[in-house]
Amino acid sequence: MDTGTNSTRFRVEGMDCAACASKVDTAARRIAGVEDVSVSVMNGTMTVRHAPGADLEEICTKVGNLGYPTAPISVAAPKAPEAVAGVHMHGDHDHDDDGPWWRTRKARLTLACGGALVAAYLVGRFLPEVGHWAFLVALLVGLVPIARRAVAGAMGGSPFSIETLMSIAAIGAVIIGATEEAATVVLLFLVGELLEGVAASRARASIKGLADLVPKTALLVDGDDVREVPAAGLELKQVVLVRPGDRIPADGEIVEGTSAIDEAPVTGESVPKTKGPGDIVFAGTINTDTALRIKVTAKASDNTISRVIALVEEAQESKAPTERFIDRFSKYYTPGVLLVGALVAILPPLVLGQAWGEWIYKGLAILLIGCPCALVISTPAAIAAALSAGARRGLLLKGGAVLEQLRTITLVAMDKTGTLTEGKPKVTDIVGVGRSESQVLSLAAALETGSSHPLALAILARAKADKAPIPPAFDITAVPGKGITGSVGGETAFLASPKAASERVSVPDELRTRIEAFNDEGKTVSVLVANDQIAGIFAIRDEPRPDAKAGLAALREAGIDTVMLTGDNLRTATAIGATLGMDVRAGLLPEDKQRIVRELQGQGKVVAKIGDGINDAPALAAADIGIAMGGGTDVALETADAAILHGRVTDIADMIGLSKATMANIGQNITLALGLKAVFLVTTIIGITGLWPAILADTGATVLVTANAMRLLAWKGRPNA
DSSP states (O other): OOTTOEEEEEEEOSOOSHHHHHHHHHHHHTSTTEEEEEEETTTTEEEEEEOTTOOHHHHHHHHHHTTOOEEEOOOSSOOOHHHHTTOOOOTTOOOTTSSOGGGSHHHHHHHHHHHHHHHHHHHHHHOGGGHHHHHHHHHHHHHHHHHHHHHHHHHTTOTTOHHHHHHHHHHHHHHTTOHHHHHHHHHHHHHHHHHHHHHHHHHHHHHHHHHTTSOSEEEEEETTEEEEEEGGGOOTTOEEEEOTTOBOOSOEEEEEOOEEEEOHHHHOOOSOEEEOTTOEEOTTOEEOSSOEEEEEOSOGGGSHHHHHHHHHHHHHHSOOHHHHHHHHHHHHHHHHHHHHHHHHHHHHHHHHOOOHHHHHHHHHHHHHHTOOHHHHHHHHHHHHHHHHHHHHTTEEESOHHHHHHHTTOOEEEEOIIIIIEEEEEEEEEEEESSSOHHHHHHHHHHHHTTOOOHHHHHHHHHHHHTTOOOOOEEEEEEETTTEEEEEETTEEEEEEOHHHHHTTSOOOHHHHHHHHHHHHTTOEEEEEEETTEEEEEEEEEEEEOTTHHHHHHHHHHTTOEEEEEOSSOHHHHHHHHHHHTOEEEOSOOHHHHHHHHHHHHHTTOOEEEEEOSGGGHHHHHHSSEEEEESSOOHHHHHHOSEEETTOOTHHHHHHHHHHHHHHHHHHHHHHHHHHHHHHHHHHHHTTSOOHHHHHHHHHHHHHHHHHHHHGGGGOOOSOOO
């Protein structure tokens, strides 16, 4: 990006379809100093890239004149979650996306127009001679605001807006004496706009709901005191107290306490996870068991939820290929409709000597049928709903283009550690020699207490899970490169690698065979020696995630191939690959992973690369779609096109399924929009339908398309394994 440009985000109220966004975009682009504009209907936001001296007030005025009150979103203050989510409060404007629908500006105008029409009908019944004028007044109540927006739109560079078509049709109807019908058509148009607004605000609410997950206040630990402070103002490294049942106010690391954390609100993970000191927790998740002290690791504007919301907002502002095509199509489509309407009104009377009134009426009906609203919103409404539904399940997609392309994936290349596996070694087997498993485990855990080595943590976790008692150990000493020694319950114990153990005691052939078998399964073996005799052996491995098999099966079911690309050694990788039934490429450096992705693309495959770490970044960038796994490192999240927040392997197939569901929905929407128009175009020309059905067809199509797109908000993916 050119360093000589600034970027400003604006809150734009009252936009509820893509035609609105197009007018806002066009008007903003015509202002001096503006270089680029991206508008999101679903968030009610506009991002403008402009020269430093550009007049922001003029942008607000010009867009405001179109009927969309606009104000810059302040970035000086820390971004509270609700500001991030698009509920930024400014001035005393009427918030079309806040509060109940009946208190919006559109609702008030619709009610006024409806009231005027009912009054005109009553006047017409009792005073027929002034009925025509009463209907004219009722028409003007609704038409004047519409015509003002049409003029502002034409001056802002959008002469072929729905308001223009509506104004021409209504004025034409008055001229041919159909004033009563024109007033009714204007009311139906306003009702349609109101329904569009309600549907759009429902979609907005789903993202705003994410922001509401983060509590507004936090309990800050300040020395011996605990005081309540606003969560949005928490600084890095401050410590907060989170009581049982409270939501966690910031991303952080547990420094004291162990508790089950319910992550369902943020990640969709159904089972609470037990977390203790050193574990990472997300803002908005719920502490269920015991009080925790948590060190803040991200400010409010950078926490997981804010990043999710920012990603979804940016994604909604970036257009999908289908959406760009429809935008271009509608630029020619609307003037084409005006031309067809004019030809239908003029040619039959001129060439065939038909009645002028009848054909002008049909021409005006065609203008209303031709409104492109339903067609233009068919794609962005579906994409916005899908992005929101995905985000609520912890599936983040950076834009409509990614969502569209996912369904074309033919091969998924996955990292092993942290993607297919948990990334934490686990004790898989314990073999006691002359002692029970529990006794062997107690002895080893006593030696490892206080160690942060991954293998030590695995033994301690198993002891905790098995409720094995951990006696005190004395004189603990690390033997570099070999193991750890100490005294437990009067016995001298040594926990070491098989090689280091064999230097102290003889290992029976039977045990050697067991150790080799474990090694062939990709497991690391530790041998426990007590009083110069082998007491037992531990096999430890970073195990596949519980849902890895189901996730790979779901991909195979969808006809998608899989391959493991890992930096781990061939023996371990092959063992995990055999367990999961997938091809393996092992011992790879980051550049090898990238090269293999390029080779696979060269074979004509559309490749998705899944990884969780910095070493995956080159391959994530090279793949057709890069997906960051788990909380993921910042680098992986920034490089990737999408992210799976809670690291379920089944979510990869779900993400592709969401893409397919969205594209099917868009197909239905386009068919619905164009199909209804085609039917009513024919029925209007042959004289079956008139102005009322024409506007009902247009409004109906827009509402049906929006409602169909909103069905994606209920998308859940496959049930959690």
